[in-house]
Amino acid sequence: MHTTVGILGGGPAGLLLARLLHLAGIDSVVLENRTRAYVEQRQRAGILEQTTVETLRAAGAGERMDREGLVHHGIDLRFDGRSHRIGFPELTGGRSVVLYAQTEVVKDLVALHLAEGGPLLFEAEAHAVDGADTDRPAVRYTHQGREQTLTCDYVVGCDGFHGVVRNAIPEHLRRTYERTYPYSWLGVLADAPPVHDELVYAHSGRGFALASMRSPVVSRCYLQVPDATHLDDWPDGRIWDELDARLAADGSRPLHRGPITARSVLPMRSHVTEPMHWGRVFLAGDAAHIVPPTGAKGLNLAVADVLVLARALTERYATGSAELLDAYSATCLKRVWRAEHFSWFMTTTLHSEVGQSPFDTRLQLSQLDRIATSPHAAAELAHNYVGLPVGLPGESPSR
Ligand code: RFL
Ligand code: PHB
Numbered sequence: 001m002h003t004t005v006g007i008l009g010g011g012p013a014g015l016l017l018a019r020l021l022h023l024a025g026i027d028s029v030v031l032e033n034r035t036r037a038y039v040e041q042r043q044r045a046g047i048l049e050q051t052t053v054e055t056l057r058a059a060g061a062g063e064r065m066d067r068e069g070l071v072h073h074g075i076d077l078r079f080d081g082r083s084h085r086i087g088f089p090e091l092t093g094g095r096s097v098v099l100y101a102q103t104e105v106v107k108d109l110v111a112l113h114l115a116e117g118g119p120l121l122f123e124a125e126a127h128a129v130d131g132a133d134t135d136r137p138a139v140r141y142t143h144q145g146r147e148q149t150l151t152c153d154y155v156v157g158c159d160g161f162h163g164v165v166r167n168a169i170p171e172h173l174r175r176t177y178e179r180t181y182p183y184s185w186l187g188v189l190a191d192a193p194p195v196h197d198e199l200v201y202a203h204s205g206r207g208f209a210l211a212s213m214r215s216p217v218v219s220r221c222y223l224q225v226p227d228a229t230h231l232d233d234w235p236d237g238r239i240w241d242e243l244d245a246r247l248a249a250d251g252s253r254p255l256h257r258g259p260i261t262a263r264s265v266l267p268m269r270s271h272v273t274e275p276m277h278w279g280r281v282f283l284a285g286d287a288a289h290i291v292p293p294t295g296a297k298g299l300n301l302a303v304a305d306v307l308v309l310a311r312a313l314t315e316r317y318a319t320g321s322a323e324l325l326d327a328y329s330a331t332c333l334k335r336v337w338r339a340e341h342f343s344w345f346m347t348t349t350l351h352s353e354v355g356q357s358p359f360d361t362r363l364q365l366s367q368l369d370r371i372a373t374s375p376h377a378a379a380e381l382a383h384n385y386v387g388l389p390v391g392l393p394g395e396s397p398s399r
Helices: 012-023 035-041 050-058 061-067 102-116 236-247 299-320 322-349 358-371 375-386
Strands: 002-008 028-031 047-049 070-072 075-079 082-087 097-099 123-132 138-143 145-158 175-190 199-202 209-215 218-225 260-276 281-283
Touching: 002 236, 012 028, 012 102, 012 138, 028 123, 028 145, 035 102, 047 050, 047 299, 050 061, 061 102, 070 175, 070 209, 070 236, 082 358, 082 375, 123 358, 175 322, 199 236, 199 281, 199 322, 209 236, 209 299, 218 236, 236 260, 260 322, 299 322, 322 358, 358 375
Parallel strands: 002 028, 002 145, 075 199, 145 281
Antiparallel strands: 047 097, 070 097, 075 082, 123 138, 138 145, 175 218, 175 260, 199 209, 209 218
16 A cells, blocks of 8 residues: 555544645545544543644534533632632733543544545554655554555654654664653543633642543543552542642632542653654654643644644645755754643642652742732743644744
8 A cells, every 4th residue: 555644643643634634635544553432532631722723623623622612711720728810811812722622632533534534544553664764665564463564655653652653763863851750640530510610720738639621510630649559549539538638729619529430540751752853754742742741732732743744745745845844843843842841840830749848849839929920920821821833834933
């Protein structure tokens, strides 16, 4: 089989890239090693930046998002027993975010692609890319028990953090930058109305907590827990008690409790692979970079990469110029490192390390107080949260 663009991975990055290329008249094949049901149910991100929302709309995948997504104009920061709202539009020239789950984004993109797009193969596992520096790179993969080869003009690794495509970049040219954090998140989904109409990020002496949601009747909440925490140690009552204790602030009310329908423990890490392009191979999304989820950046970074890459491939096939393709890695890494910094900042400002010194806690509280009381500090957080420029040609750099 031959295709113009071989896309490895059918998560948000791979599916959206296939859709944008389809709209530009460029054919692709998507290989995804999991089943459709699995990728559509994998609980992950919730917050979409405005550029992500606009991109999904322009891709024709915005209809249900516009109907069911919840527009959020701010977040609540809680620390030292107090609650402070950071309002986005007034700090960012009118920008906001939308709460619409990654599971739903993936369902919408899969349905669109199966109805209108090129081949999207589930349970197709890519093993390796050969000839990345030739004009005809080839992907070796297994589908329905058979080893097969897909030759392509270009190969894009949208295969997530554990993917194989980044190995196509020779080891001596590949640099990785990594940081792990000495704690994890316990994430739960519950049939209970959210405690607040916006997200609540809480710093507390007991550790970090986040109260998010999936709909007006479904809550999504997270607790900072030690690494290697066992779910058995966290019966429902303990989870709700701990969320109440960490989220408590003057005038706040206890959470609405309901059946917990899913729970998992997630490690926290930052990771960047450079460059994001070598020869005819490109990396996009989690395949190239991971952020801890505290800043809600991962999915949005994946969408922004794909937007830049789709534009560059479109120019390549419309004009023959590879200028934007050659600039892809540098363009994306500028935004990626800003998001890495913001995600690290949110994580280290809001979480407590075991044995953390009172001095470090005072620094965190001072920083949070600065954000709560200075419009300049709040605006910096708000701009990063709603999303910085993607790096498209002609885009205003001033946000
Ligand atoms: P994905 O979603 O991991 O998709 C990669 C796909 O590639 C497939 N694959 C392969 N297919 C074929 N052959 C192989 N050899 C393959 N190896 C892997 C995998 O099965 C998979 O389907 O990466 P992508 O598309 O780059 O999307 C990235 C996002 O999923 C991720 O960044 C976000 O979920 C991160 N994230 C958040 N991001 C936000 O923007 N806002 C948020 O609010 C937010 N919250 C979160 C998050 C991530 C979380 N977790 C679980 C780490 C909350 C959490 C709890
Ligand atoms: C979520 O709703 O899953 C979510 C929201 C904001 C974050 C992380 C996760 O920072």
